[in-house]
Amino acid sequence: MSTTATTIDRAAPPEVGPRAFIRRLRDGDEIAHVVTLVFAAAILLITSLLVYELWMDSRLSRAKFGWDFFWTRTWDPIFDHFGALPFIYGTLVTSVVSLMIAVPLGLAAAVFLAELAPRRLSDGIAFLIDLLAAIPSVIYGLLGIFVVVPLMRTVIGPALKAVLGKLPLFGGPNYGVGFLTAGIVLAIMVVPFIISVSREVLLTVPGDQREAALALGATRWEATWQVVVPWARTGIMGSVFLALARALGETMAVTMVIGNDPKVSASLFAPGYTIAAVIANEFTEATGDLYLSALIELGLVLFLMTFILNGLARILIVATERGGGHPS
């Protein structure tokens, strides 16, 4: 790329001044350049505007609560005392639970579709999975209320309690709604992203990599897990972070099944609350200035969380690449 550019430069030194600019403009190159530049800059502009607005509109709340906002457990619109801890906790717990379910499930399904299934079947199923990813979240919320919540109360919950009931993680009363239910519904929602993207990435792994492993005497299983999956690792990680981003910001489906109770509880059966859900629930009827400001600060916190988690994800990718695998 850079070498060709320099050779051209040497052959004909770039013209300077308005005439050259107009000529390039006429050729269309310059227009394309400017248009794409403007669009790219717009993304940056929108993001910084977003942060600026959140920052400015939350100043009342920031001035009043400072850093305490992050570890206060009370959320009281009447006595104007606001803290984000239960919401941060709920957002993290539901996202982690959903990924713990969705990643193994999604990855295994993607490996089957890319490596083992006949191509026709694989394409057909991939089409259905893409359809799943396009279903609006409120539909998943309904599925949650009418299917997952009753199942949770009558089947999954009692079963988990019978086996693991001694752990605080599965203690306390089981209402059917709570962190675990929200995590399960979120897992159902994000699994199509993981399958769809991971399958595409696995399909791009060059066939000779696979064949080389098989030729060395590896079994199908070994070739898949020791050669193909590590090769596609970056892309698979990408699919997981896409899923995480959706889980962090999901609103409708979560608020329908999480119980909407701003508490920090060790038990996964306990009701909780997430940042996105509380903003959606309380924003329209928030009358006080400080109340509104605190809700906007929650938005800022959610933005920060996604930012930090994405940053950590990048670091993780870089770190695992250093440990081996293919270089790009």
Next chain:
Amino acid sequence: MKKIVLSSLLLLCLAATVSAQGNTLLLNAAGATFPYPIYSKWFDVYHNEHPNIQINYQSIGSGGGIRQVLAHTVDFGASDGPMSDEQLAQAGFKILHFPTVLGADVPSYNVPGVTAELNFTQKALAGIYLGTITKWNDPEIANANKGVNLPNADIVVVHRSDGSGTTYIWTDFLSKISEDWKNKVGKGTSVNWPVGLGGKGNEGVSGLVKQTPNSIGYIELIYALQNSIPFGKVQNAAGKFLKADLAGVTAAAAGAAKDMPDDFRVSITNTPGAAAYPVSSFTWLLIPAKIDDAAKRDAVKGFLKWMMTDGQTYNETLSYAKLPKPVVEKEMKAISLIQ
């Protein structure tokens, strides 16, 4: 030639917009979602009767309605809770409250094996929502329901998770009947609930109640009537157990009419009167006392007059309770305050 054609086209366009503005007067309003069905009916009927006036209402929530009035972005607002003294002071201009219709909350419950209509004393409801009464067979509940076999089961409390006028009415009632509630929790469209699960909207609360054994939740009377959801009786200020209906809600407003303040910012929960249902409330239009545009002023006044007379006849078909006569008379006088 070209120029002439262009300029005449331009003139035509201008004339068209001017005449359009001359024909219909557009009023913008925004606010509460609870009265939205009746408001949209009213505005529609009023537009048919007065084709030159069109009222555009956005149901963005009470909080939004108050903010938009303060910011002058709408001609008038609507709210399920009256504006606070601070908000009125902050406005910098006078805002009048006009009650329009009435709403009420009812307790709906799901106790396996209990088919009878349960009676809830005021102490029982306050205790359940404060978390001090935790079992269905608590004496406070059992004594008011002789002959009903109440289980020794934990009560699952359900409340609204979204900010709403329904919650405002419920917490206003609890604040009046319990000092503890007033001091610890207070009243508002969202509060810091001591116990319970949150459901989004009336459908969320009734869905949770229906699905969760031994649960109780409060829902809007209209929603309960329209969806035939069974609900219990509540003890009123006179000590009677009343099952909510539209007449009982109107009676609650009539009970408060005698000492109603001139600005109509009054709570009608737990008002005296044997027939008054205790968990009722007005919903209000928020109208600036000074409207500079004479045409808009007349339109607003005209609509208010119509709303209090002809408009009220549409209430009961949509399950809203009517304003009682004394309140209508008082409001009619208040219309002249708009200048």
